[in-house]
Amino acid sequence: MDSQARFKFDSSTHFVYRFIDFAILALCLLASSYLYGVSFNRDYLFLFLSLTLIYAYLAESVQLYRSWRVGRFSRMLVLLILVHGASFLFIISMLFVLKEGASFSRVVVLGWYGASLLALISWRVSAKHIKAWRRRRGLSMQKVAIIGLTDSGLELLEQMQQHIELGFECIGFYDDRAPSRLNPNNQSLLKGSIEEGVALAQQGKISKLYICLPMLAERRIADIIQRLGDTTVDVLLVPDFVLKNLMHARIGSVGDTDTLSVFESPVFGIKDFYKRTFDLLFSISVLLLIAPLLLIIAIAIKLDSRGPALFKQHRYGLDGKAINVYKFRSMRVQENGARVVQATKDDPRITRLGGFLRRTSLDELPQFFNVLLGDMSVVGPRPHAAAHNEEYRKQVAYYMLRHKVRPGITGWAQVNGWRGETDTLEKMEMRVKYDLEYIRHWSLWFDIRIVFLTLFKGFTGKNVY
Known part of the structure; x- marks a missing residue:
């Protein structure tokens, strides 16, 4: 057709x-x-x-x-x-x-x-x-070909096979690399060279051509696109690992010069208005509902140990700007210096009541006031201590991209089990992985989904002390 x-x-x-x-x-x-x-x-x-x-x-x-x-x-x-x-x-x-x-x-x-x-x-x-x-049954199928037997190309093929209702029939991959450089398990998918794949498109034997070459092959990609400019084949560029993980793919401009976002917040313009409206309505509703509980917890803390009921923690907020995050005090000490020791199991600094508050996340309820002030959001990457930020930004790739959105009371990492103590680099890497995934795929519906999941599995965790 x-x-x-x-x-x-x-x-x-x-x-x-x-x-x-x-x-x-x-x-x-x-x-x-x-x-x-x-x-x-x-x-x-x-x-x-x-x-x-x-x-x-x-x-x-x-x-x-x-x-x-x-x-x-x-x-x-x-x-x-x-x-x-x-x-x-x-x-x-x-x-x-x-x-x-x-x-x-x-x-x-x-x-x-x-x-x-x-x-x-x-x-x-x-x-x-x-x-x-x-x-x-082979009806209404579109024949497509893929340039580049790469990880992104294999992922694309897998999605086509999983969603057969889309109607894509992949006739094969086209790549210039020698078979010895390819995974032996995937060599059967290779049907020819890139030149043969382009010729196939020029002859009109396929409906779509997907280019899954790495970003470094810029000249090769440009050559393919130029040669297919006089055909009616749909040409689609699939981002490789680097682009997929860093790019929000929003085209902007400076005067008459087009720009493509790489490191930029997905929450801008009307989207920021939607998210902020949701934050305000949700936090006000929650605070009205839990006001008696907040008062009871504050009184219980004062009776349990010496010190204030509320504790201000220094954190990084949107764009890495300093904010003060409110929490119910759960320890006998208030650490906010250049070195902050994370709470561990049976930590002697935690009060009797504090252990219960931390396990159930009740110590974080005052953060709804931070949401009202605009320092935080209901959903977003959890704010880390400033000292931890300075430590891990040098060890975890793209760590500071977490601050492209407001920090949240709950987040995608938390509902997936990465909550509490991060005593190993791997744990922090996993938390950052989920945080960046949230930022890349942000939507108001995603926020609502995370809030819903938090009700069932976001308040507790095996690493929460």
Whole structure:
């Protein structure tokens, strides 16, 4: 199938997807009103048209109907839930503001919301399985080739094989390296030289060509791209290990000069607004809920040992700037100097109550005040002592990139078990690995997921003393 025919097919398919969504919204409203015995009048028709317009606008804004061959299916479902929920929230808010809520049945509207969400998700899941069934029979497959028998190329092939519903058939790898330089287990995948792979694309025998060469092969990559400039083959560049781990791939500009971000925070502009709004709403809600608990803990600390209830720790915050982090005091000493000794098992410095507070993370509850002040976020890399930062930044690669976002009360490393004492370099490397993974893949939904996981496994850990 040539590119023009494929474009026409994709366009018609996307029209069908939109039609199914709007049909589901209409049928679910009709069914909800019918089952509850409410007549479908002009008010409900206006409600349907209003919601459909908002739904369509939001869906197009987030590219909900982009090709299923790109992006992740799970991300598509998340976008669907957000678009659907935001549409209903907007409509309900407008009915409240305009005082028109009495004209509509709450049961009908809630039934419409629940039924349509379930139906919208169900048809997509069903379509995914149907696509997978068709792909396994060789229908609607796109032939692709990969330049470079590298780790990133093998990972790409694995993803194509795991997600058969995407419809990619890899005909093989093309690489100029001698077979002796390749892993013996992968040599069967090699179909020819890079020159043969480029010729294959020029002859139109494949739909896509993926370039998986290392970043150092800049001239080779540029030559391939230039030679394929007069073809209709889709050419895609897959980042190697270095780019994948360092780059957020955001294109910017300085005047008329384009730039590509390498070390830059993923939370900028409207994204920062979303994250900060979530932090404020969540921290205020939590502080109102736990206010009595905070008072009880403070009193218990004063009764248990001498010293203040709260302790300020010097930490590095966003962009490595110094901040003071609040915690309930759990030790008899308050260490904040150039050398800070981490707590260990049966540490004599820990008070009787302090041991319980540390094991259950209750000592960290005052950090919600840091979130309100803007020094911290609900979710982010845990702040380390300034002395530990100076020690590990010289030993762990890209350690200071943790400070490209605000430090958090909980984080991706913590819910994956890397919490508490870091008495070995390996433990710190693993914590930094998960922190950088969080930064690379940040989204508001990722934050919500981490908060949810924290409720089940983020408060305790085998290395927490």
